[in-house]
Amino acid sequence: MDKSPFHDEASLADTATEYGKKAMELGLIPSFLVRYFPDSRQFYIPNEQESEPLTPEQAYLRLKRLVEKSER
Numbered sequence: 923m924d925k926s927p928f929h930d931e932a933s934l935a936d937t938a939t940e941y942g943k944k945a946m947e948l949g950l951i952p953s954f955l956v957r958y959f960p961d962s963r964q965f966y967i968p969n970e971q972e973s974e975p976l977t978p979e980q981a982y983l984r985l986k987r988l989v990e991k992s993e994r
Contacts, residue, residue: 935963935978941985942967950988954981 935956942954942965955966957975965981976984 931962931978934982938965938978938982938985941982941989944989945985948989948992950992951985954985 939956942951942956945951946953951967951969953968955968957964957966963978964975965978966975967981967984
């Protein structure tokens with residue numbers, strides 16, 4: 923069974939941040955921004971069609987897909 927690298931929203935956001943850093947290292951995105959709030963985080967990825975912030979879940983899925991696709 924594959925263990926999830928996160929167990930709550932904070933660890934999910936941390937994992938999304940790590941995928942963002944990895945995507946930048948691989949040159950897949952030029953930068954990303956994380957806005958911190960007392961109870962949540964918002965993610966922004968430049969050059970995306972949407973100008974709306976991403977939730978930690980959306981950022982995790984999008985960034986994970988980018989990184990895994992590039993590693994194939």
